Every structure is written in C-alpha cells, then in structure tokens.
Amino acid sequence: MSRAIELFVRMHEVRSVTADERGRQTLTGDIILAVFGKLQHKMPLGMDLLMAKYVHDAPAANRIIDVIATWLNDEPLKRKDLAMALSCVALDVFCDKPVASQKRQLAALWRKYSDQAKRSNRLIKGWQVKIKQLQRNVYSCETLAAEERLLSAINELEALIIKERRRIDEYAQCQSLKSSTCPRCSGTGSILNTGECPSCNGHGLFVPSIDNIRQHLRHIGLGRVSDKLWESELKPWFEKSLGKLYVESGETGYELSKELSKQI
Numbered sequence: 001m002s003r004a005i006e007l008f009v010r011m012h013e014v015r016s017v018t019a020d021e022r023g024r025q026t027l028t029g030d031i032i033l034a035v036f037g038k039l040q041h042k043m044p045l046g047m048d049l050l051m052a053k054y055v056h057d058a059p060a061a062n063r064i065i066d067v068i069a070t071w072l073n074d075e076p077l078k079r080k081d082l083a084m085a086l087s088c089v090a091l092d093v094f095c096d097k098p099v100a101s102q103k104r105q106l107a108a109l110w111r112k113y114s115d116q117a118k119r120s121n122r123l124i125k126g127w128q129v130k131i132k133q134l135q136r137n138v139y140s141c142e143t144l145a146a147e148e149r150l151l152s153a154i155n156e157l158e159a160l161i162i163k164e165r166r167r168i169d170e171y172a173q174c175q176s177l178k179s180s181t182c183p184r185c186s187g188t189g190s191i192l193n194t195g196e197c198p199s200c201n202g203h204g205l206f207v208p209s210i211d212n213i214r215q216h217l218r219h220i221g222l223g224r225v226s227d228k229l230w231e232s233e234l235k236p237w238f239e240k241s242l243g244k245l246y247v248e249s250g251e252t253g254y255e256l257s258k259e260l261s262k263q264i
Contacts (some may be wrong), residue, residue: 007211035259039252046252049245053095064091068241074238079229082217083237089216094249099178099208100219103173106180106206109199110172113184120168127157180206213238 040047045067051060068087077083090097098106111117134154141147181187182200189197189204196202208216214235217225225234 007050011252025065027208031263032260035263037254039256039259041253043248043255046248046255048248049094050252050256052091053249056095061091063094064245071241077233077237079233082225082229086213086234086238087241089213090238090245093208093213096180096205097178098176098206099212099216101212102180102206102208103176106176106183107172109183110175111168113199114172114175116171117168120164123164124161127161129158129252179206182206184230210235210238 001054016038036047045064048057048060048063048067050058052064065088068091069084072080072083072087075083083090092099131154133156134150138147138150138154141150175183182197182204184199185191185197185204189200189202191197200206214225214230
C-alpha cells in the first residue's frame with residue numbers, strides 16, 4: 001500500500017492525521033482533506049473506487065455501479081442483464097471480496113483456523129472433558145436425585161457446545177463474505193515452519209478464476225450460460241470492465257501521490 005493510500009485510509013478512520021516525511025514540512029489533516037477534495041472533483045470514479053476498496057464505503061460502491069451502467073449503454077451486448085450482474089462481480093473482485101463459489105471454502109477455513117475458531121475449540125474440548133467426567137460419576141450415584149443433578153449438568157454443557165458451534169459457524173459465514181484473504185496464513189501466503197500455505201497455494205488471497213466467475217452466475221440464480229454467449233460477450237465484458245476499474249483506480253492513486261508530494 002502506497003503512502004498516499006495509507007493516508008487516505010487513515011483519514012477515514014480517525015479524526016485527524018499528520019504525515020511527517022523525514023523532517024520536512026508536516027502534512028496536516030486540512031491539507032490532506034483539501035487534496036482529497038480536489039481529486040474527488042477531478043477524478044470522482046477513481047476516488048469512489050478507492051473508497052469502496054479501502055474504506056468499504058457502500059454509497060461509493062453504488063455510484064460506481066451507476067457509472068458501469070452508463071458504460072453498458074454504449075455496448076452492443078444482447079444480454080445486458082447478465083453483463084450488469086458480471087459488472088457487480090467485477091467490482092467485488094476489484095475490492096478483494098470473494099465470489100459465491102469461493103465463500104464455502106473460505107467459511108470452512110474461518111471455522112478451522114481463525115483465532116475465534118481456536119478459542120471455540122478450546123472451550124468445546126474443555127466442556128467435552130467435563131461431560132465425560134460427569135458421565136463416569138453418573139454410574140456411581142447412590143441416589144436418584146444426585147443422578148438427576150449430574151444429568152442436568154451434562155445437558156447444560158451439551159447445550160453450550162451446540163450454541164458455541166452455531167456461533168462460530170455464523171462468524172465464519174460472516175467473515176467469508178467480507179474478504180478473500182486466506183484465514184489460514186492471514187494473507188501472507190506462507191505458514192511458519194511449513195512454507196507455502198496449502199489452502200491458498202501461497203497467494204495469500206483466493207483470487208477467483210474465470211471459471212469461478214462463470215459459476216457465480218449459477219450461484220446467484222441466473223442459470224447456465226452457453227459457451228457461445230460466454231466467450232463472445234460476457235467473458236470479454238467482464239475482463240474489460242475489471243480492467244477499466246484497475247486502470248481508473250491506478251491513475252487516481254498516482255495523482256493522489258503526486259498531489260500530496262506537492263504539499264510537502
């Protein structure tokens with residue numbers, strides 16, 4: 001992440017920020033905001049792309065979709081409805097969000113390797129040990145009342161296990177919707193003492209393939225797409241729209257760095 005993008009993100013996370021560059025003049029929050037305002041006026045789409053990707057700004061994402069819809073008006077496509085759906089997927093890919101066909105795999109990794117999952121596993125194992133101890137004690141009970149108390153305690157622990165498993169499952173499903181970063185290696189692409197992460201093949205991210213994109217249309221209920229339509233219209237449009245998003249954001253990031261450097 002460039003220094004300009006770092007400042008961009010920090011300005012939206014805290015009340016104010018300054019940037020000291022090796023003893024030179026300090027960039028105050030007012031100056032940084034003024035530069036952002038200038039770029040927003042000059043390159044609105046690019047700034048919205050940065051907002052959507054780095055600040056997760058929903059209104060900015062909606063404005064981007066509106067712009068993409070205007071791009072489609074100039075395209076001689078037969079299935080503009082499918083092309084528009086693919087445009088939304090292209091925006092998700094640009095923002096490093098997983099497509100539908102990847103979410104199940106990501107959710108499974110979050111359930112197994114996240115810090116939350118590890119904490120839950122420790123809790124569940126502890127409760128399971130207590131249950132086994134209580135079950136052994138049930139056989140040695142001398143009164144019916146004592147047996148009932150032990151069975152009640154076992155039921156309570158079993159209910160806690162079910163509740164905790166449901167909680168971690170909901171957590172994993174939620175996390176799988178937010179980011180395509182591999183939870184096993186935390187985006188580094190490698191695991192300590194073992195080398196390349198086997199879950200993401202060392203990429204650190206679950207980058208969707210063209211096949212993943214095509215499968216996504218079925219996952220969202222749009223059905224199968226013929227090979228002819230995919231190859232002649234939809235695949236070229238997806239690649240074109242995604243490329244335009246990267247080009248626009250790259251140019252805006254460059255201009256942002258240039259304008260900030262002028263203020264130092």
